[in-house]
Amino acid sequence: MISSRWTPFLFLAPALAGLLIFRLTPILVAVGGSLSGVSLMGELRYVGLENFEYLADDPEFWESLRTTLYFNLLINPIQLAVAFALALLVFRPLPGVWFYRTLLVLPMAVSTGISAVLFGLFLDGNLGPMNGFLEWIGIGAQPFHRSHDQALYTLIGIATWKGAGYWMLFLLAGLYSIPSTVYEAATIDGANGWQRFRYVTLPLMRKPMAFVLVADTAINFLFFAPVYILTSGGPSGSTSVLMFQAYRAAFTFSDIGRSLAISTVLLGIIAIIVVLEFRFMRSPEEAK
Known part of the structure; x- marks a missing residue:
């Protein structure tokens, strides 16, 4: 007879096994592989920190790092703000709200x-309906993902279109978890709509917003498919994020060790930023 105190662990065992096999093990393999290299004879050998030393002297790596950080500095707050605005928009039980959700x-x-493929067609400079519309209203056709100045912002727009609705669901659940009695008490105390939003909704949405920000950050640092399909890191390296550099190192230059070194650096950056975001989003009571 199994003790009742072990029952929760039995239910958690499949999820923990999946986490160990599909999450933690690949991380350990990547970190270990970053310390290895392939000889001219195709043999795997231990090289220590050579891959990281190469990255430290590689200007292309530093440029990709700057692009990745800038991309995430923009897209994470944008996606959070858009998702929160959409959640507030469909929160009230208005007629037909199910359709908009x-x-x-x-x-x-x-x-x-x-x-990415659909947006490539939609934004095409010759046949894309978006440029047709811009020409019709007098703005003129835009190069979008084919321009050094516009490509990164175009990818931000595509990623926001793809992800904002997903994150909206989490924030919408957070809004529904706020007791209506809190709003009623604030109204009785004379709070107007803006004051209820500022002093009731925002503080009570801190944890859902922190979760969305952290999860969104982890996903956006691994942003890859639209870069690969639409820009291939260009034009002129303007969209060459670290994830794309890791792909190129492995599948274009067959340098698995360097690719895993880039992935390890990326993992370290994500961990640091996630910790900082958690600390930043803590409530005043939790910070004490």
Whole structure:
């Protein structure tokens, strides 16, 4: 007879096994592989920190690092703000609100790769309907992902279209978890709509927003498919994020060790930023 105190662990065992096999093990393999290299004879050998030393002297790596950080500095708050605005928009039980909720989460049903292909056609300089519309209103056709100045922002727009509806669901659940009695008490105390939003909604949404920000950060640092499909890191390296550099090192230059070194650096950056975000999003009571 199994003791009742072990029952929760039995239920958690499949999830923990999946976490160990599909998450933690690949991380350990990547970190270990970053310390190895392939000889001219095709043999795997231990090289220590050579891969990291190469990256430290590689200007292309530093440029990709700057692009990755800048991309995430923009896209994470944008996606959080858009998702929160959409959640507030469909929170109230207005007529037909179910239709708008469905419309907002439809991008979730489209894979990232297919989304990139569709946007490539939509934004095409010759046949794309977006440029046709811009010419019709007098702005003129834009190069979008084919421009050094616009490519990164175009990818941010594509990623936001794809992800905002998904994150909206988490924030919408957070809004529904706020007791209506809190709003009623604030109204009785004379709080207007803006004051209820500022002093009730925002503080009570801190944890859902922290979760969305952290999860969104982890995903966006691994942003890859639209870069590979639409820009291939260009034009002129303007969209060459670290994930794409890791792919190139492994599958273009057959340098698995360097690719895993880039992935390890990326993992370390994500861990540091996630910790900082958790600390930043803590409530005043938790910070004490």
